[in-house]
Amino acid sequence: MTETGAKSPRERYRAQMQAEIKQCAWEQIATAGASALSLNAIAKQVGMSGPALYRYFASRDELITELIRDAYRSLGDTLREARDSGADVAGLAYALRDWALADPQRYFLIYGTPVPGYHAPDDTTEISNEIMTMLIEAFSARPPVKPTTPFDAHLEHHRRWAADHSVPATTLHGAVSFWTRLHGVLSLELAGHFTGMEFDPALLFSDELNSLETH
Amino acid sequence: MTETGAKSPRERYRAQMQAEIKQCAWEQIATAGASALSLNAIAKQVGMSGPALYRYFASRDELITELIRDAYRSLGDTLREARDSGADVAGLAYALRDWALADPQRYFLIYGTPVPGYHAPDDTTEISNEIMTMLIEAFSARPPVKPTTPFDAHLEHHRRWAADHSVPATTLHGAVSFWTRLHGVLSLELAGHFTGMEFDPALLFSDELNSLETH
């Protein structure tokens, strides 16, 4: 009875309120960074008093955890939709880039500076795995790469993390390099490390994407 | 009279105390992240009372700024020393990697999540420029690369940031890709995004380094 569809008005309201709180939280993060997120400030902006938030989230940490979960889900959804629309490796890359540019602080919430103590919730690693699987699939549809690097050889015996057992190691390598190279450009761009150099980061991104063809 | 050498005992003591404070600050950052840095906590650990720190730093922000400056200087020194010891591109890469692994939070203080409001002090961009120049020099010593990519062409007309006007655009491109690719692997490794995959990040790093030969 409780498990599917048919929400009561109260449940609707509750969900809507929860979404509004998160929305405010995201705006605050975009403005001042995640570490400056304040429950009281959110409450004020939403138009209710501080303690009321505890109807929706058990604590500040739980709110942040939920935001991280949402960020992962959003990225996963974005890439899945791209794939379902027939996107190839390049399509996934641009979907990633657009997603990152749309909200840099959301990107950094996943891929930015780790907080020493904190450990991300388990569902996020599931989404990470799904993303990796999508990348591997995309690279599987490509003409195979010739040269075998030391890392390729290493991967032959360290590939338990990859769901698909039949795919060649060079394909796994492609997926990993997709991740690291595009993250390299993206994170430096989003952090503003290219301001001062007048080149267009988009072109660098495209070039890095193309570099994945040979490796 | 004031400008060079010959420090008085007071100046010595002062410099030593300042260094000790910074040292404690770094330990705190390594433990709990930069955003959790607390003046009072530092004071307690150094063995003096809170307000005493204001003899050495005008404010918390100035302390952090100074730490960022030191991080940049440390990285610059490390790479310069490597170069002066005759390191080539690969040597610089491993010097970078070692430096990053020695203190991940120091790395993230430079290359991690940006704080929306904050702007790094000017001297840091000088060091960034110096680092870029060293990379360009290192890539100049290599056999030239054949294929010209769109980004190469773009760089021909957007290279004012590069001090050396005589070097080909593909060389500049090499230096930029060095930066982005190695940062991509390093930052994901340091942030722990490879835990759960059993491969050795060092081998991936080497492979990414080798990938720079063709591009």
Add this chain to the structure above:
DNA sequence: TGTACATCAGTGAACGCGCGTTCACTGATGTAC
């Protein structure tokens, strides 16, 4: 349709806390004659 009760969103006061920072001060160290 109307009444009695349960659920639950939101309030306001209060908690303790640690923060950065200021201020007037003490006391030791250095400098000048």
Add this chain to the structure above:
DNA sequence: TGTACATCAGTGAACGCGCGTTCACTGATGTAC
């Protein structure tokens, strides 16, 4: 070498602040008969 003064490191009390969180409560909304 000894005295008089200036410099400056460090203290302790106090400031106001905003934080996350708890608690007992009010009042509206939903549910059962």
